[in-house]
Amino acid sequence: THAAAQGYSDAGQLADVPHVVVVGGGIAGLSAATALAERGVKVHLVERESYLGGRVGGWDTTLEDGSPATMSRGFHAFFRQYYNLRNLLRRTDPGLSRLRPVDDYPLIDGDGRIDGFKGLPDTPPLNAFAFVKRSPTFRWKDLADLNGIAALPLMTVRVPKTFDELDTTPAAE
Numbered sequence: 150t151h152a153a154a155q156g157y158s159d160a161g162q163l164a165d166v167p168h169v170v171v172v173g174g175g176i177a178g179l180s181a182a183t184a185l186a187e188r189g190v191k192v193h194l195v196e197r198e199s200y201l202g203g204r205v206g207g208w209d210t211t212l213e214d215g216s217p218a219t220m221s222r223g224f225h226a227f228f229r230q231y232y233n234l235r236n237l238l239r240r241t242d243p244g245l246s247r248l249r250p251v252d253d254y255p256l257i258d259g260d261g262r263i264d265g266f267k268g269l270p271d272t273p274p275l276n277a278f279a280f281v282k283r284s285p286t287f288r289w290k291d292l293a294d295l296n297g298i299a300a301l302p303l304m305t306v307r308v309p310k311t312f313d314e315l316d317t318t319p320a321a322e
Contacts, residue, residue, distance in 0.1 A: 161189030170195055175203020180237050226254045262286050274304045 160167055167190050171182040174196030182192045200206045207221035227234055227248060238245060253267035262285040269276045281287050305311075 159189035163189075166191055168193070173203065174198070174201040174206075176205065176234060176237070178203070180233070183237065183240060226251075258286055271308070273306050277304070 157163060169185060169190055170193045171178050171185070172195050174194055178194065178196070179201065182194045186192045198206065198208075200208045204222060207219055210218055210220045212218050227238075229235070235245060238248070242248075253265045255263045255265045257263050264280070264284050264286055266280070269279050281289060281292065
């Protein structure tokens with residue numbers, strides 16, 4: 150291992166300040182653009198949509214019957230273990246005061262049936278069995294369609310131990 154040469158603390162101190170283009174205004178693109186800009190790099194962010202946020206973005210639209218609606222895709226719960234996202238949000242909201250805790254995160258299907266996660270055991274596989282037992286949408290017979298070998302690692306998750314063990318492992322691995 151060789152230590153890097155001492156560099157400038159800010160790219161703005163360079164004779165020729167770097168200019169970069171970040172493609173994509175999702176969480177990863179916004180994180181990259183923020184980190185670079187904070188280090189004095191001139192950043193141009195390019196996004197094909199009319200909104201930022203990528204999969205957590207939202208936009209106004211009109212339904213077929215002409216009524217206005219807000220459209221979104223994705224899971225809009227910023228769980229506490231999403232520490233990278235929470236660190237990005239802290240740059241403009243140090244106390245994360247714009248986030249609001251919720252008692253549950255119910256999922257409602259097209260027939261109005263509700264699956265919730267409040268009150269489930271913390272330990273796998275007990276939490277999975279408890280979820281199936283009370284779920285109006287996921288039935289015991291649906292478990293037969295699961296690939297047990299592929300799902301096995303989910304049964305050994307231990308929080309925070311699993312997060313600590315995998316924190317430096319790339320998603321591709």
